[in-house]
Amino acid sequence: MFRFKQFTIQQHQTAMKVCTDACVLGAYTHPGTTHVQPAPTLLDIGTGTGLLALMAAQNYPTAHRIDAVELDPDAFGQATDNVAASPFANRVRVHQTAIQDFRPGYQYDLILSNPPFFTNHLRSPDAATNRALHTETLPFTDLVAAANRLLHPEGEWWVLLPPYEAGQLETLAQQANLWPFSRLSLRHNARKAPFRHITGYRRNPTSLHTDTLTVYESDPANPGRETYTRPFRQLLSPFYLIF
Template sequence: MSNPYFQFKQFTVWHDKCAMKVGTDGVLLGAWASVRNAHRILDIGTGTGLVALMLAQRSLPDANIVALEIDEAAAGQARENVARSSWKERIEVVQVDFKKYQSSAKFDVIVSNPPYFIDSLGCPDQQRNSARHNDSLTYEDLLAGVAGLLAEDGTFTIVIPADVADRVKMIASAKRMQAVRQLNVITKPGGIPRRTLITFSFANQECIVEELLTEVARHQYSKEYVALTREYYLNM
């Protein structure tokens, strides 16, 4: 049986009640997304609460984070993880379908590690299926909602499969959002990017594209990956 929790330097994430466990995608998003000068942050599809906790660790002391989760069990566990953390007064976990979520105030930063297996075979576990597949929250739905909630000078950062990056950029462009930062993630030397992180904004500026190799050998992390995640991982 896998460990029911994951210990980070400043917080612990229990994930035994969540379909999607703590993984590299979430850690990359939590470590790479900019929260500079952000006072209101929205995490769409928080799952265990991992990304919300990571952003709370390095955001402004008065930054408030709303973490949305559609699954009841995951939302409950995210609340428990937040309650055990040092930032419980700054993070609000809301169980809601993002397509129905409304806010009177805009957000400076929005992040999402969304369902990503398009048109792939569903798995028997319905909870895991909902977390992994984007049948219930398409990229079109996600980006339309983000466009309505993002402050004019805000940013939206997403982690997605590399092979859908162009499609997501096209959808975002139709909502006036342009890619301004992109990180292509390679898991082994000589490999091709499997994951991409993209930051969008309403500003029309050139996109800065970078590449990150996570491992130089099996279980041997690159110095760039260590530098990115050392404030979180115990063994970095």
């Protein structure tokens, strides 16, 4: 269980647990960094526990159409329960389907996705873990096609991936006329290379804005230990109980 300031995520039935990089994606895509309307239509592709959909509901309190799509039946049930127990239950709908088959009849102003990205890694004996981590159920070609089909002409699509996979996705996205306009590189500390990229895409090519968020820094009060950086604290303070 992971408690946030406005909702709680139960995660005992899901393969993918709450993690720092997903929380950064949910916190970062708020009205100050996105350029969508104040009450956008929102889609979370592969919602898992429902985390990103609930963070989006908190970030956009006037958004009334928030859809979360999840293929795995156990994760779907977990996300449904988490949404029902949240203060945003009347604004978030969870759908059990593959995004390839999802046909809502409208397009979205803001799409969020923390997709599976392993391709040739060793498989887990747990099938749900494989679905969550490996691209077989959602290859990047299908993800790009879904985003291209479901994104409003003026909308934004934000994706969380490791740097190498982010480059692979970018090539496919540009072939579909989806162009990166913003990238946040996430790194553990100033000595480490980025381990995740959060990239925003639009339909029209433009210059790419880049930034870096460092999670930890040396703690001056405790030599040899690390503490969260001020920018990380500021970003996650609307959500994390510890800030």
